[in-house]
Amino acid sequence: MKLATFTAADQQFWGVVASNGMIALSPDFPKWKSLRNVIEAGAVQTVLDAAIGRPVTHAEGTFRWDIPVPDPEKIICVGVNFPDRNAEYKDGQDAPPNMSLFIRFPRSFVGHETPLTRPPETPQLDYEGEIAIVIGKGGRRIPEAEALSHIAGLTLCNEGTLRDWVRHAKFNVTQGKNWDGSGAMGPWLVPFTDPSQIADVHLQTRVNGDTRQDDRTGRMLFPVARQIAYISTFTTLVPGDIIVTGTPTGAGARFDPxxxxxxxxxxxxxxxxxxxLRNGVVDE
Incomplete structure (x- = not known):
C-alpha cells in the first residue's frame, strides 16, 4: 500500500491510495495533521492497517495530488551524483570525495499531475528525474551501516531547475532551484521495508515519450546510506525530512543546443x- 496527501474541495487530506481513488484517513486520526506527524509517531503501519477493508472516499478525478509530505523541516538535494553527470561539467576533474548539497523549499514543488510553472523571467526551465527518501527515524551522526533503517519511505522527484538562475552567483545554486512550482514530487510515499528498494533501482525520465535520462541507483557516486550518514554529521535529521538523491545525465541543458x-x-x-510521477508545463 502507498500513502498520499491530496486536496479535495479546498481541504487537504492524507490517506492510502486505492486502485480507483483515495481512502482518506486523516479525519480518523485528527492528532496527526499530516503524514509528517504520522511518520514522527512511528505510525505508518498503524494507518496502513486502518485502511484495510475501507471503501474509497474520494474517487479519481475529484481530488488534486499534493506532495506526499507537505511540511518537511528541510529538503536537502544531492548534486552531481552519477558518474556521467560529473563528466558533463567537462572540467577535467575527478568526482569529488564529498557530495555537493543544496536546499529546496516545499513551495518549489507541486504534486503529481499538476503542471510545472515556467516563470516570465527566464525560459530555461529544465527537468531532473530523481528518487527522494523521507526520513522516518531522526538522528545525528548516523553510522552508514545503520542509515537505511532511518528511512520511512520513497517517492519520486522532478527537481525542476531554472538553469541561468543557478549561475547568478559564484558559489550557490539556490536561486535557480527554488522558483515556486518549478519542480514536482510524488505521487505517493512507498513505505520502505527492505534495502533492495533503493540498492539498484532503474530510474528513467521521459519528455513527451522520449527517454532523456536512464540509469540505476547502483551507479550513484554517493549511495543513499552514505548520503544519510554524511548529511547527519552536520545537521540533525528529523522525521519527515526529505533527501533528493541525485539525477542521471541527460537533462535538457546538456543538449547542443x-x-x-x-x-x-x-x-x-x-x-x-x-x-x-507525471507533470505538464504551463507559463506563469
Whole structure:
C-alpha cells in the first residue's frame, strides 16, 4: 500500500491510495495533521492497517495530488551524483570525495499531475528525474551501516531547475532551484521495508515519450546510506525530512543546443517499485 496527501474541495487530506481513488484517513486520526506527524509517531503501519477493508472516499478525478509530505523541516538535494553527470561539467576533474548539497523549499514543488510553472523571467526551465527518501527515524551522526533503517519511505522527484538562475552567483545554486512550482514530487510515499528498494533501482525520465535520462541507483557516486550518514554529521535529521538523491545525465541543458521545457510538454519520472510521477508545463 502507498500513502498520499491530496486536496479535495479546498481541504487537504492524507490517506492510502486505492486502485480507483483515495481512502482518506486523516479525519480518523485528527492528532496527526499530516503524514509528517504520522511518520514522527512511528505510525505508518498503524494507518496502513486502518485502511484495510475501507471503501474509497474520494474517487479519481475529484481530488488534486499534493506532495506526499507537505511540511518537511528541510529538503536537502544531492548534486552531481552519477558518474556521467560529473563528466558533463567537462572540467577535467575527478568526482569529488564529498557530495555537493543544496536546499529546496516545499513551495518549489507541486504534486503529481499538476503542471510545472515556467516563470516570465527566464525560459530555461529544465527537468531532473530523481528518487527522494523521507526520513522516518531522526538522528545525528548516523553510522552508514545503520542509515537505511532511518528511512520511512520513497517517492519520486522532478527537481525542476531554472538553469541561468543557478549561475547568478559564484558559489550557490539556490536561486535557480527554488522558483515556486518549478519542480514536482510524488505521487505517493512507498513505505520502505527492505534495502533492495533503493540498492539498484532503474530510474528513467521521459519528455513527451522520449527517454532523456536512464540509469540505476547502483551507479550513484554517493549511495543513499552514505548520503544519510554524511548529511547527519552536520545537521540533525528529523522525521519527515526529505533527501533528493541525485539525477542521471541527460537533462535538457546538456543538449547542443539546450532543449528547455515549454508549455504543453509532459515529463514522466519512473522508478521500479515506486511508480511514475507525471507533470505538464504551463507559463506563469
Amino acid at each position: 539546450p532543449v528547455w521545457l515549454v508549455p504543453g510538454d509532459e515529463i514522466e519520472i519512473e522508478a521500479d517499485g515506486i511508480g511514475i
